[in-house]
Amino acid sequence: MHKNVIKYCNRPFKSIDEMNSTMIKNWNGVVDEDDIIFHAGDFCFGSNSTWAYLLDSLNGKKYLVAGNHDRNITPDKFIDVQQMFNIRIMGDDEIKDGQRITVCHYPMLSWYQSHRGSWQLYGHSHGNFHNRRTGTKTSPNQLDVGVDCHEFTPISYNEVKIIITQQNISHEHN
Numbered sequence: 001m002h003k004n005v006i007k008y009c010n011r012p013f014k015s016i017d018e019m020n021s022t023m024i025k026n027w028n029g030v031v032d033e034d035d036i037i038f039h040a041g042d043f044c045f046g047s048n049s050t051w052a053y054l055l056d057s058l059n060g061k062k063y064l065v066a067g068n069h070d071r072n073i074t075p076d077k078f079i080d081v082q083q084m085f086n087i088r089i090m091g092d093d094e095i096k097d098g099q100r101i102t103v104c105h106y107p108m109l110s111w112y113q114s115h116r117g118s119w120q121l122y123g124h125s126h127g128n129f130h131n132r133r134t135g136t137k138t139s140p141n142q143l144d145v146g147v148d149c150h151e152f153t154p155i156s157y158n159e160v161k162i163i164i165t166q167q168n169i170s171h172e173h174n
Contacts (some may be wrong), residue, residue, distance in 0.1 A: 005045075009148050010013030019152075024057045028152040030061040037154060040123030040145050041067025048072050050112055065121060067105040086112045088127060089157055099161070107138050114141065121145045140167040 008015050027167040031037060044051050055062065055077035064081045065074065075081050083105075088098040100118035102111040111120045120139070123146040130164035138144075143163055145155060155163075 011148070011152075023147060023152050024054070028057075028059050028150070030154055030156070031058070033059050035060045036063070036079075037061065038063045038087070038103045038121070039065065040103055040121055041065045042069045042123055042146075043067065044072075045069045046072065048074060050164065052077065065103050065105050065123075089138075101159075107142060107144070114139070119143065119160070121160065138170040140164065158166065 005011065006014075006016070006019060011019060013022065014052055039062060041064070043064055044054055046054075051072055051074040055074060062078050063085060064070070064073070064078045065085060066081055066083055073081060085103045087101050087103065089101065090098040100113045102108070102114075102118060102120045104111070104120065104122055105124050106174045107122045107124070112118060115121065118141065122142065122144060141164060142161055145160070147153065
């Protein structure tokens with residue numbers, strides 16, 4: 001990771017090494033070897049060797065949405081690398097056709113099936129996205145899944161579902 005991210009995002013780390021080791025520990029604490037991970041971008045701002053080291057240290061089957069700082073991508077360490085993924089989570093819950101999710105590095109005003117209850121997960125903004133023109137934040141069906149918003153730890157589909165459900169309940173009451 002880039003050393004300036006500690007300062008610019010007010011992260012509680014003294015060094016890049018401390019930040020990386022903490023995030024590797026947090027990642028592997030919640031991600032098993034066979035888990036599927038969609039990373040919303042800005043994975044690493046470093047050399048090929050840094051990318052390789054970090055990716056080899058992390059559990060899971062990794063998909064990357066390329067972010068604006070993702071240079072020197074090591075594509076063979078990912079299942080796939082795209083600018084955006086449209087996925088569907090099939091489960092035992094009430095959604096007959098599954099939950100549609102768009103994962104893009106950037107927050108969007110509209111995305112695939114957004115008018116039908118799909119979700120959009122994004123990174124990029126480090127928890128600071130605010131639409132200056134309209135004065136509003138994102139839709140209740142959007143979530144910044146970047147580490148700055150989630151204790152420097154990946155979050156699961158079930159955690160995303162709980163947060164987005166709560167956002168929608170809060171939105172209905174406003």
